[in-house]
Amino acid sequence: MKRIVVLFALTFVCFAAVCQEEKVYTVAANQIKAQVSPTMYGIFFEDINMAADGGVYAELVKNRSFEFNTALAGWQQQQKNGGAGSITVVNRSDERPENPHIIKVNVTSPVGYFGLSNEGFRGMGIKKGETYSFSVMARNPLKSKTTIVVELHSAKGQIIGKAQLIPVAIGWQKYNIKFVASATENKASLFVWLKGKGAIDLDMISLFPSHTWKNRPGGLRADLVQKLADLKPGFLRFPGGCIVEGRDLANRYQWKKSIGDIDKRENIINRWNTEFGHRLTPDYYQTFGLGFMEYFLTAEDIGATPLPILNCGMACQFNTGQLVAMDKLDPYVQDALDLIEFANGGLDTKWGKLRAELGHPKPFNLKMLGVGNEQWGEQYIERWKIFTKAIKDKYPDIKIISSVGPFAGGKEFDLLNKTFRELDADILDEHYYNGPKWFLENAKRYDNYDRKGPKIFAGEYAAQSVTTGSPDNKNTLECALAEAAFMTGLERNADVVTMASYAPLFAHVDAWQWTPDLIWFDNLRSYGTPNYYVQQLFSLNKGTDVVPLLEGTEMISGRDGCYATACLDKNKKELIIKFVNSGAKSQSVVFNIEGMDIKNQATVTSLGNTDKTIVNSLDKPKAISPVDSTLAVNGKAVKLTVESYTFKVIKLKSI
Numbered sequence: 058m059k060r061i062v063v064l065f066a067l068t069f070v071c072f073a074a075v076c077q078e079e080k081v082y083t084v085a086a087n088q089i090k091a092q093v094s095p096t097m098y099g100i101f102f103e104d105i106n107m108a109a110d111g112g113v114y115a116e117l118v119k120n121r122s123f124e125f126n127t128a129l130a131g132w133q134q135q136q137k138n139g140g141a142g143s144i145t146v147v148n149r150s151d152e153r154p155e156n157p158h159i160i161k162v163n164v165t166s167p168v169g170y171f172g173l174s175n176e177g178f179r180g181m182g183i184k185k186g187e188t189y190s191f192s193v194m195a196r197n198p199l200k201s202k203t204t205i206v207v208e209l210h211s212a213k214g215q216i217i218g219k220a221q222l223i224p225v226a227i228g229w230q231k232y233n234i235k236f237v238a239s240a241t242e243n244k245a246s247l248f249v250w251l252k253g254k255g256a257i258d259l260d261m262i263s264l265f266p267s268h269t270w271k272n273r274p275g276g277l278r279a280d281l282v283q284k285l286a287d288l289k290p291g292f293l294r295f296p297g298g299c300i301v302e303g304r305d306l307a308n309r310y311q312w313k314k315s316i317g318d319i320d321k322r323e324n325i326i327n328r329w330n331t332e333f334g335h336r337l338t339p340d341y342y343q344t345f346g347l348g349f350m351e352y353f354l355t356a357e358d359i360g361a362t363p364l365p366i367l368n369c370g371m372a373c374q375f376n377t378g379q380l381v382a383m384d385k386l387d388p389y390v391q392d393a394l395d396l397i398e399f400a401n402g403g404l405d406t407k408w409g410k411l412r413a414e415l416g417h418p419k420p421f422n423l424k425m426l427g428v429g430n431e432q433w434g435e436q437y438i439e440r441w442k443i444f445t446k447a448i449k450d451k452y453p454d455i456k457i458i459s460s461v462g463p464f465a466g467g468k469e470f471d472l473l474n475k476t477f478r479e480l481d482a483d484i485l486d487e488h489y490y491n492g493p494k495w496f497l498e499n500a501k502r503y504d505n506y507d508r509k510g511p512k513i514f515a516g517e518y519a520a521q522s523v524t525t526g527s528p529d530n531k532n533t534l535e536c537a538l539a540e541a542a543f544m545t546g547l548e549r550n551a552d553v554v555t556m557a558s559y560a561p562l563f564a565h566v567d568a569w570q571w572t573p574d575l576i577w578f579d580n581l582r583s584y585g586t587p588n589y590y591v592q593q594l595f596s597l598n599k600g601t602d603v604v605p606l607l608e609g610t611e612m613i614s615g616r617d618g619c620y621a622t623a624c625l626d627k628n629k630k631e632l633i634i635k636f637v638n639s640g641a642k643s644q645s646v647v648f649n650i651e652g653m654d655i656k657n658q659a660t661v662t663s664l665g666n667t668d669k670t671i672v673n674s675l676d677k678p679k680a681i682s683p684v685d686s687t688l689a690v691n692g693k694a695v696k697l698t699v700e701s702y703t704f705k706v707i708k709l710k711s712i
């Protein structure tokens with residue numbers, strides 16, 4: 058008897074702990090509440106965490122043009138088999154102010170090898186069987202009989218690739234040679250040897266894999282861009298982020314300097330170089346090899362609307378906060394007007410013609426532009442007014458993205474939010490880097506926003522597992538679920554929220570400054586975080602129209618840790634339900650579908666785990682990733698269990 062009682066008690070405890078009472082929801086599939094904007098859900102790209110140089114920009118040589126403050130940073134003098142000589146950095150700023158440094162390699166020994174090696178960006182990722190393209194600008198003013206021998210070395214010093222060329226031209230000439238690597242190596246280095254006495258001048262020493270995104274020479278890392286394409290993003294925001302503003306104005310992003318010949322793109326210090334004392338990255342510069350032309354092309358490639366953000370005459374207000382005087386703002390405003398012409402102008406315009414000369418006669422169809430990144434205060438408002446008037450006078454259809462500061466609330470937010478609403482702004486860019494609890498509590502944030510006011514761009518957000526700026530933040534499932542819960546609120550308010558992007562996007566595992574990030578990579582591999590999969594599940598299942606999902610008469614947001622939303626995909630004739638269970642208990646749910654006859658089988662994609670602290674890693678890239686299954690449906694009632702710490706997307710086909 059005692060046994061039976063214990064068993065009964067245990068069963069009851071289990072039932073209470075594991076299976077909550079059944080929750081019944083109604084989905085009114087024939088009541089359209091709002092249309093989902095095609096710009097949902099997008100990507101925020103910034104060159105932070107070695108996202109561009111050292112990351113998606115596939116150049117393997119660090120400091121290829123000797124423009125770092127320490128001109129030979131990343132390079133080391135080398136000699137073998139009796140080789141000898143010297144390397145001098147020469148400044149030719151009169152001739153080439155945007156790329157002043159070259160090196161003069163003087164080989165004094167007739168035997169052996171003399172030269173230099175490059176360490177890459179925390180090493181170079183080399184793949185066995187892959188073709189590599191080495192190039193160099195060289196001149197041989199003394200007609201020296203010197204050969205350039207190029208070698209790839211593994212971390213253990215084995216030669217895993219080799220080629221040679223003879224720089225014959227007296228004046229500057231670009232030499233290019235391809236070779237195949239014989240081994241895979243994550244931390245390779247490049248050796249550039251000179252053989253034979255003489256003096257050769259070198260610049261722009263470069264190594265790229267031949268296989269890049271779309272196989273463009275000097276292009277982007279294919280695996281990383283593929284991860285972006287797999288998100289099917291609605292827009293691509295570039296180039297940031299605070300990098301737009303710069304620590305000071307000299308350090309700001311200037312789009313005109315990021316296009317054209319790469320050896321004419323002036324290199325500058327990356328503003329994240331010394332931002333965090335605990336994550337110093339003194340070897341972090343911007344070559345602008347990934348510049349505005351490449352950003353526009355990438356956006357086009359992956360089907361995303363381009364969204365450039367421009368400096369509005371203010372440096373980062375967390376740093377120097379330098380300002381351009383109001384009467385000196387013209388060149389900044391002109392940059393914005395010229396960018397619109399560059400993107401959309403006809404071939405009879407100055408900037409449209411340049412776009413065509415750079416290989417893209419067709420316009421990029423730019424529809425929107427950010428004025429400033431994370432600005433605040435009256436000084437922003439007065440500059441914003443000048444920009445907005447000039448842009449709207451010339452291009453009334455261009456939508457302007459306006460910052461409402463770095464935080465989701467507070468004095469600065471309130472001032473900008475009120476002012477820009479009064480000024481009839483197009484789109485407000487809200488940023489929030491807060492704990493998971495904040496995201497859960499704010500899933501209703503937009504339910505009461507003014508439906509007639511500006512649209513909302515959730516331009517930068519990510520749940521922080523510890524606190525903003527902490528190096529201990531992790532991309533946990535808990536954070537991803539909190540974001541998913543919050544995103545049900547974005548979807549439910551599709552008439553107000555038209556754009557959203559997680560930030561930052563990329564991080565090199567050996568060279569990051571900021572965590573958490575959506576995609577992590579090393580020199581060869583990459584993985585999507587649970588947060589990546591949440592973004593992807595929302596994006597791939599964004600549907601076309603939002604419909605009500607109610608519990609009785611209430612929408613569901615937060616009760617027992619559950620959040621849900623529903624939408625139709627009119628093109629695919631599907632009803633899509635997204636359900637987040639952020640709690641520790643399983644939930645039994647029933648969705649009664651009204652206004653639509655559904656097929657008797659649904660597909661269910663689940664992202665969940667019993668351990669909410671689980672993360673992905675390079676070695677376990679899919680420790681937590683979506684799993685597909687099917688579900689039998691009886692009539693109009695869809696019944697299922699949503700396990701603890703789980704996000705599910707349920708797709709029902711209309712008959």
Ligand code: AHR
Pocket residue numbers: 103105297298299300430431463517560561571
């Ligand atoms: O995403 C990292 C930084 O956070 C962005 O550069 C900036 O806009 C925000 O403060």
